[in-house]
Amino acid sequence: MPTRLTDSAVTREPSITVGRPPQQGRSRASLERMMDAAEALLVERGCDDFALTDVSRVGRISIGSIYNRFTSKNELVQVVHARSMDRLEAEQTLILMRARSRSSTPAMLVRAIIDELGQFLARHSHIMRPMMLCAAFDSVVQNRGRLTHDRMIDAITIELLTQRAAIRQPDPERAVRAVLRIAYAAFARELGFGRAEAPPDGADWTQLRVDMGDMAAAFLLDDEEKR
Amino acid sequence: MPTRLTDSAVTREPSITVGRPPQQGRSRASLERMMDAAEALLVERGCDDFALTDVSRVGRISIGSIYNRFTSKNELVQVVHARSMDRLEAEQTLILMRARSRSSTPAMLVRAIIDELGQFLARHSHIMRPMMLCAAFDSVVQNRGRLTHDRMIDAITIELLTQRAAIRQPDPERAVRAVLRIAYAAFARELGFGRAEAPPDGADWTQLRVDMGDMAAAFLLDDEEKR
Amino acid sequence: MPTRLTDSAVTREPSITVGRPPQQGRSRASLERMMDAAEALLVERGCDDFALTDVSRVGRISIGSIYNRFTSKNELVQVVHARSMDRLEAEQTLILMRARSRSSTPAMLVRAIIDELGQFLARHSHIMRPMMLCAAFDSVVQNRGRLTHDRMIDAITIELLTQRAAIRQPDPERAVRAVLRIAYAAFARELGFGRAEAPPDGADWTQLRVDMGDMAAAFLLDDEEKR
């Protein structure tokens, strides 16, 4: 359920404030190792197919330490997920910057943004793929993922609405959001998000991005703007 | 990897061929109860979050009986999945029939088909939602699901290509397939396929179907055909 | 506990009279298939590592038929074992015939008999190996095995006592029995009786037979008879 544009969509801050507050020095370092280990295992073995003893071994911290920071395995996963989402969001402005620099017309901008969105998701698919699976079981993860999804769409929507004049739809914002939701869904599915194994390498992955861009342009823009 | 149109896309038969062939009478009845129980639990609790003892209890059959029919819990899940897919495919021609009966122009047909596809998936979302989660872990389920997906897209593609003259894309078949893949992905995501819990039932679900139809029409059809 | 020589040690009859009496024609044939299948599985997979469903499959008879002939899996094993022992005993006179034909002195006879005993057991090791394992768990099998063991030793003892004059021991019969028990034990161990897998192929198997023959001769015979 995407929230309409608010300031909160723009000004935001990292969301790792779950569990007990991070400590200094050694303590901080072991927290890092713990989360890095969990993330690595999560990527390697899938959302739930690793045990805390694995985290303990890989991160060289004791089980007890994990429970000193987190109340449950679930919470650990949630925090690792949140950290990934933070990283994702931090990098997300790249989509707009790159797209803008490639585009001189509304049609080009639309196509470029869709293309960059696809490439962006592909770049992060190694982490998104298992994380979306976590979301299937854990509503906290699901909501945090939805938040990032919505924020990305919010930001891109703002950008696209700078071309509001070229958009033929009666409710431009809604139309833009619809396009982005659809594009995100199509890309996510094609990249195997929420699946345990990597998807068969898409020869038509590039083609899909182009088609999606064409669809977006065709849907959003006036006829004379299309090319 | 969608297969191009072949006859096999049209002539097909149910795929429930368990290791041991289904029997008569009592035997047959217990097989039914076992699969119904498994399906019910799968829908209720998610793809793998039910135990065979639950199946045994709910279906009023012994653990041993399950293993007389299936070599493993996995196989049981796979067969239940296959049965669902068979049912899905059996009903799938409805999409085309209903869409045709609502449409007198190419644009109307495109929009109607997309709309019916969405409604069709929504009608089956209670079973598709957990099943897509199974696919995340079990490649047999994944392949069977992909097969149904491809068959649906094949059949719809054939229908849409009857309007080939109205399609402005250089490669109409590829374009149609791309649209359908994207629509399927968007609907699946919105309906929460592959997630454990139901999605907040979107008030904008209807709107999404309309938008998707508009996008499809805008992408596929000549300008004068759009309305 | 070897029984002393009695007539029963010489006159004997096959021991398959367990279970219900064998039938005619088709019935008889299925009993044969059942026992052959059981024996084959027993040899292939070890004493207890096969299921009655395997017997049913391999022998092309139903589980029910097995239980019509035998009261339990144990009894089936016992009868198959008894049949093997019968075959063994039927062939056992060969030991004496061959040994006699090779020997012109008491020393030669002793050595030849020990050697033939070893070769005899080696020839049957494929069946004796798993069967001795059955004996470890089933006292009926154990007793039947002991019976065959005793009968073989009885028969050989009688033969060796024809050379009573050459034996230096105060109680020749006891001495002969001791030698044979020891030789049997040594051969059985070396051939891996009672083990699941075949023993590492004995390069020194021949040497053992010779040594054992020497030991027997040294123990039993007067000094001037030894060569």
Add this chain to the structure above:
Amino acid sequence: MPTRLTDSAVTREPSITVGRPPQQGRSRASLERMMDAAEALLVERGCDDFALTDVSRVGRISIGSIYNRFTSKNELVQVVHARSMDRLEAEQTLILMRARSRSSTPAMLVRAIIDELGQFLARHSHIMRPMMLCAAFDSVVQNRGRLTHDRMIDAITIELLTQRAAIRQPDPERAVRAVLRIAYAAFARELGFGRAEAPPDGADWTQLRVDMGDMAAAFLLDDEEKR
């Protein structure tokens, strides 16, 4: 496959090195209880006829604790077996000490050693009997058992070869080894090693040891040395 004499046959060390090293205090105590329980059950019920729940109950430790120390039930059995073998080996020098103290001639030494070997095995038959059955199914156990067997024979061989001058065989070492292998096999069989139930305690057990000693002396020694 007995290894020829090497120093390693004499200098040796216990082989209990479980995956995870044994701990202090409480931890150590529970490891002891778990192995003691396993050994007791193994002796009482046979090699594999006990469940880990039994070990848990008898040893008053949780199932999980067992799996904290051992990777599988098999490994537990292997380690319990190794511990027994270690104990056996630790006591093994007694055979030689006692035999030496009873003997003033080569013939007496040979007879005494064979007798002591028999008594030694009889003293440990309660544990050897089920353990040899384990060896039938588990090659790790089999190899460890073979190692102890070989070490005992190595040590005794060294002792007997001090009387080399009295041995009439062309290859004294081989002859001695053959005798010991045979004696071991005969005793093992008579004591019911590898069988589940105890053998009927033979009144002729003593007689067998004497006979075996006579055979050994007759085989190994010069005529004038025999008495």
Add this chain to the structure above:
DNA sequence: TATGAATGAGTATTCATTCAT
């Protein structure tokens, strides 16, 4: 008599979580 589907007790193994040190 023959069949083979149904039964269910029995067991090895996993892993999140607790808590004494």
Add this chain to the structure above:
DNA sequence: GATGAATGAATACTCATTCAT
């Protein structure tokens, strides 16, 4: 705070045996 041993509920799977047809 840190440690990691202890816990035990939960679960897939096997197979001898029964019995309705």
